Amino acid sequence: MKEKTGIVDTLEERQPYITRKQEKGQAIPLACDNNSLAGAISQRACVYSGARVVLNPVTDAIHLVHGPIGCAGYTWDIRGAKSSGIETNRSSFSTDMKELDIVFGGEKKLSNAIDELMGLYCPPVIFVYSTCIVGIIGDDLEAICKNASKKHNIPVIPIKSEGFKGNKSDGYKAACDALKQLIKRPQETAEKKPEVNPEVRKPKINILGDFNVAGDVWLVKPLFEQMGIEVIVSLTGDSTTRSISGAAEADLNLVQCSGSMNYLAKWMQREYGIPYLSASFFGIEDISIALRKTAEYFDSEEMKKKAEEILETETNRIMPEISRVRERVKGKKAAIYMGGPAKALTLIKGFAELGMEVVIIGTQTGKKEDYEQISYSVRDGTVIVDDANPLELAELLVKQKADLMVAGVKERFIAYKLGVAFCDFNHDRVVEFEGFDGFVNFAREVDASINSPVWKAVRQRTLKPEAVESEREAVKGVNSGKPCVKQYKDISMGPDFLNTKPDAAVKSQA
Numbered sequence: 064m065k066e067k068t069g070i071v072d073t074l075e076e077r078q079p080y081i082t083r084k085q086e087k088g089q090a091i092p093l094a095c096d097n098n099s100l101a102g103a104i105s106q107r108a109c110v111y112s113g114a115r116v117v118l119n120p121v122t123d124a125i126h127l128v129h130g131p132i133g134c135a136g137y138t139w140d141i142r143g144a145k146s147s148g149i150e151t152n153r154s155s156f157s158t159d160m161k162e163l164d165i166v167f168g169g170e171k172k173l174s175n176a177i178d179e180l181m182g183l184y185c186p187p188v189i190f191v192y193s194t195c196i197v198g199i200i201g202d203d204l205e206a207i208c209k210n211a212s213k214k215h216n217i218p219v220i221p222i223k224s225e226g227f228k229g230n231k232s233d234g235y236k237a238a239c240d241a242l243k244q245l246i247k248r249p250q251e252t253a254e255k256k257p258e259v260n261p262e263v264r265k266p267k268i269n270i271l272g273d274f275n276v277a278g279d280v281w282l283v284k285p286l287f288e289q290m291g292i293e294v295i296v297s298l299t300g301d302s303t304t305r306s307i308s309g310a311a312e313a314d315l316n317l318v319q320c321s322g323s324m325n326y327l328a329k330w331m332q333r334e335y336g337i338p339y340l341s342a343s344f345f346g347i348e349d350i351s352i353a354l355r356k357t358a359e360y361f362d363s364e365e366m367k368k369k370a371e372e373i374l375e376t377e378t379n380r381i382m383p384e385i386s387r388v389r390e391r392v393k394g395k396k397a398a399i400y401m402g403g404p405a406k407a408l409t410l411i412k413g414f415a416e417l418g419m420e421v422v423i424i425g426t427q428t429g430k431k432e433d434y435e436q437i438s439y440s441v442r443d444g445t446v447i448v449d450d451a452n453p454l455e456l457a458e459l460l461v462k463q464k465a466d467l468m469v470a471g472v473k474e475r476f477i478a479y480k481l482g483v484a485f486c487d488f489n490h491d492r493v494v495e496f497e498g499f500d501g502f503v504n505f506a507r508e509v510d511a512s513i514n515s516p517v518w519k520a521v522r523q524r525t526l527k528p529e530a531v532e533s534e535r536e537a538v539k540g541v542n543s544g545k546p547c548v549k550q551y552k553d554i555s556m557g558p559d560f561l562n563t564k565p566d567a568a569v570k571s572q573a
Contacts, residue, residue: 070446071458076100079417079450085438095449096430098230107427107450108402109226111194112137113234116490117323118190118222118241119152120144121307125186128157129173129204130194135159143490144300145278151186160196170202177211177219189219189305190241198225218304220244232322232428239327241296247308249335265293266361269313271328272320272337272405273497275300276490282498283344286354290369292361298324311335315360317342317353322403322428332335341403344497345505346413347378347385377458377499385416387535388506392513393418398460398471398483400425400451404433406488410469411440422463425451453477467513482521484512 069078076097079094115137119126128135135157146152156178160169177189189211193204204221212219218240220368224234268287273280280297287294295313296306316339318328326340340356343349351374358366392554397414401407404426411421425448426433434447441447446459457477460468468478471489478485486508488496493507495501 071455071462073455074100074457077452077455081451081455082447083434083445084441084443084445091349091431091434091438091447092202093431093434093447093449095274095434096232096428097450106290108184108228108231108234110228110234110237111192111224111226113231114192114222114224114238115234116274117235117238117299120146121188121190121302121304122146123149123153123187123303124152125156125180125184125189126152127173127176127180127189127191128155128194129169129176129191129197129202130158130160131196132157132159134192134194143277143492144275145281146275147281147301148303151184156180163543164194165200168202169197170207171538173202173204174211176195177207177215181215181217187217188245189217191219192222192224194224195226198228218244230428235323236326238351239324239330239404242307242327243330245304245307246310246331249309249312265291266315266363267293267295267313267318268315268357269295269310269337270297270300270342271318272322272324273297273300273314273344274320274490277495279344279495279497279501282495282501286350286373286498287357289373290354290358290366291363292357292366295330298327311337313337315340315357317357319343319405320403321405341405343409343458343499345406346416346502347381347499348412348416349409350374350499350502351378354412370564381499381503384503385506388510389416389418389536391510395419395466395513396422396464398423398456398465398470400448400456400464400468402427402489404429404437408433408437408440410488411437413502413505416502418507419467421445422465422533423448423456423459425449425456457481467509482518484515486512 064319070081070083073081077100079092082091082093085091111134115126118124135155148235156176158169158172160172164172173191177191177346180186180189190523191208193202197204208219208221208484222235222237222241237464270280273283273296275281280300284294284297296302296310298307298310314330314337316337318324318339318341321341331337332339340360342356343354354370354374355367358370372550397419399407399421400423401410407424407426407429411424414421422444423446424437424441427450429437430450434449437447437565446463448455448459451459456474460478460481460483465483467486467487468474469488472487472491475485475487486505494504
């Protein structure tokens with residue numbers, strides 16, 4: 064048995080990507096913001112994935128994938144974004160490139176596909192995504208889209224999203240570059256001013272980085288509207304080409320998902336003079352901060368008063384249920400693995416409000432400053448990991464004795480196989496988690512998952528590689544020469560394996 068080093072037994076090159084909480088003021092010794100390590104089966108997605116998850120919630124757009132049909136399987140349901148109107152984005156389109164297209168080029172096929180889609184749908188915009196094979200064979204995506212745009216008199220926007228060009232963060236940037244082309248310059252070119260008199264006109268804001276998963280944004284907009292603020296558009300949740308075009312008329316941008324939208328927010332600040340603030344709409348503390356920061360920015364006493372009234376009324380309304388759940392889950396340990404750092408940070412506060420402790424936290428796209436902020440926000444002993452792979456997550460869940468894992472759907476089965484409760488906080492969920500009612504939904508889901516009766520029938524696994532090898536060797540000795548050995552090895556990683564004696568296991572296989 065080789066000697067293990069580091070927090071978990073993983074590839075030597077992966078060790079710098081896993082660390083523990085540091086004292087405030089200390090630089091966190093964590094490698095991050097790099098392309099995934101080859102062979103590590105990373106959870107980090109590709110450029111195409113990042114572009115698609117940002118743009119797909121634009122409800123009236125045609126999303127055309129130029130490439131093999133397999134990439135088109137990554138479609139509208141990757142976001143679970145809801146629409147209050149048209150749902151063109153729920154149809155997925157692909158040029159379905161075949162072997163001959165790869166040999167002779169797919170430009171003609173792409174041009175014909177755009178013409179056909181215009182005849183069927185007459186959309187206000189078409190996004191054309193390039194995939195890995197397109198980047199390899201060199202189809203001139205920009206020229207095709209430029210000609211189609213002139214022919215049909217609509218924006219046909221090429222998204223340079225070949226998967227091998229980088230990682231998910233590069234896809235976010237490609238998506239933001241596409242959104243820039245839809246945002247129109249407002250009629251008034253005067254420089255934005257912090258002071259907006261609500262008695263003259265309503266202050267206007269955009270919400271950036273909210274994708275209306277399960278209808279989240281519908282629980283957030285009313286809070287600002289009650290404060291006398293008009294929400295022009297949520298980028299990109301429940302957005303349309305027309306609403307996006309008016310985004311430059313805003314007085315302020317509130318950025319929730321910094322990883323996907325900070326790039327666009329900074330561009331709008333330079334281009335249109337629109338400042339931006341970071342915000343989160345999950346959990347009582349972060350919702351309170353978002354409303355108060357917005358009222359403070361507009362420097363309106365009436366708005367500040369209204370914000371406090373909303374916070375007092377809504378908090379008093381949901382606290383009985385939050386308190387009930389807290390009594391059932393307090394002291395439990397949670398593991399967080401998110402795509403971006405913004406959600407990870409807000410979850411730390413949410414679990415604190417439920418009396419729970421975070422023992423593992425990681426992201427796919429966090430940067431050094433994000434992990435430093437995370438390190439300052441968690442307790443001593445918490446493991447922080449960047450771009451984890453399934454084996455690392457599995458061992459961490461056991462070592463840190465997590466009771467609950469909050470992540471995306473890919474991680475669900477890692478938790479279940481270990482006898483750990485799970486909550487989907489990502490794009491596949493069907494229940495709102497933002498706003499005051501959303502936090503109640505989250506608390507109830509956490510309670511239902513942790514306290515499910517099913518865990519009484521499941522023995523939680525203790526993942527110890529040396530113990531697994533020892534058991535396997537013992538089984539080999541008992542079953543020497545028997546054909547059922549291979550079958551036993553295949554199922555030996557089940558949840559009851561380490562709690563089962565070899566002889567009993569052999570008998571059960573006979």
